[in-house]
Amino acid sequence: MTEELLKERKKMLGELVHDKNYTPMKLKELAMLLNIPRHQREELKQVLDILVSEGKIGVSKKGKYGKPDEFAQAGIFCGHAKGFGFVTVEGQTEDIFIPAEKTMGAMHGDRVQITVDSENTGRRQEGAVVRILEHVNKTVVGHFKRIILQIYSAALGSSSTTKT
Secondary structure (H helix, E strand, O other): OOHHHHHHHHHHHHHHHHHOOOOEEEEEHHHHHHOOOOOHHHHHHHOOOOHHHOOOEEOOOOOEEEEEHOOEEEEEEEEOOOEEEEEEEOOOOOEEEEEEOOOOOOOOOOOEEEEOOOOOOOOOOOOEEEEEEEOOOOOOOOEEEEEEEEEEEEEEOOOOOEEO
């Protein structure tokens, strides 16, 4: 699939899911609605997975795709010095792993809204921060380090490091 075709499909599916008359559907239901043959369903799934990872659409525990707000969960972000973190959601026994590229700049202790990825390839659930609901720190004191061509900021007294 070319980059241009991918961009076009992402736009079309994003508009469909955000339409006011849209109701959440499974992959097979979306494929039937869009008249996508069986041999192209894997491409549809790839585009949907990309949209989920970008936080533009959400997926329910039953595998239905819809607006991210419908399936998002709120919790407290626990950041690690390497950039990744974990979100503790009230009422769940396990926390959710958030890779560094999907934290949206959340810092340790922030209240965030996340979506959980539909495919669980590792030992624990993995997700992405969709929105930062509340910053725990209103003021952050720290220092900047320039390493080659990138700038990193490290907040004092925190385990969070942000690439800027």
